[in-house]
Amino acid sequence: MLDTENILPKLKRLRARRVFIQVPEGLKTRVQELSRELEGAGLKTFISIEPCFGACDIRDREARALGCDALLHAGHSDYGLKTVLPVIYEECRIDFDPAPLLKMHLGDLRSFKKICLVTTVQYLSSLARAATFLREHGKKILLGSPIKARHPGQLLGCDFSAAKSVEPGADCFLFMGTGTFHPLGLSLEVEKPVLFLDFESTELIDLGQERFSLQKMRYARIAKASDARDFVIFVSTKPGQAHPDLAMHAKEKLESLGRRAWIVVADQLTPSKLMGLKAEAIINTACPRIQEDAKLFRKPIISVGDIDMFEEMG
Ligand code: SF4
Known part of the structure; x- marks a missing residue:
């Protein structure tokens, strides 16, 4: 997964001497070993x-302030950010063959002829294998080009x-991988059915019901926020x-609706950082993953676009 033989030549090409390493939680158990191997070199x-x-x-x-001359970012693909230091993106693919699972669930896909396959970066090789298998079984496969993803x-x-x-x-979307964050997020963004081939449970799950429940929860959050007087608008550093401009736009919108709003800034938003501040609702301009922790905040968290629905709710 974190392959020093692959990483080291890239760092050498950059003539790196002091390296700042960032890994997602799933790779933390491997990072000390990687560090030892790099230090050994x-x-x-x-x-x-x-x-x-x-x-x-x-x-x-942060890395530059510590005197580093390169950054190794593992587990994600390049997002296109301009950086002050050279960055090596080590995507860390997982080699998983989805064909046996697809064979098991082929009957459930019988009503879909044109299937759009999607996944996260670590399972891209599974996507290629799935495309081959499904084409051999008479399906037309669609692969879309992303904007921010690679x-x-x-x-x-x-x-x-x-x-x-x-x-x-497309007749449907087939998400392959693990975790519900991406397939559930997708189900809220598209109209066509979203199926989730879960590599952990081996189930093929139609997310229609979850989509319906999430939509209901979203409307409930917007309805509650529409009753609020005081808002904080969160900007991540x-x-x-x-997205500071988006936050300022949200503030103007809220004030034009007679509400009070403050733009608050932090690296990551947590309930304790909001202690002592007046806020009945939160507008999120940062990562949509914050919504996953919504329960911890005990107040509705909505997006800037959701403010447009206040008048309908009123
Ligand atoms: S903003 Fe959130 S969803 Fe987007 S790349 Fe960053 S962590 Fe992932």
């Missing part, structure tokens, strides 16, 4: 232990364009999540 390493959910969160300014068929929690770009020609 003469490099100095600093390991970031801040949570890291995406390549939107490149900590190169590879055909790749989704990010903030970029579903690989699916949306081919929706008119993570370079790929910082």
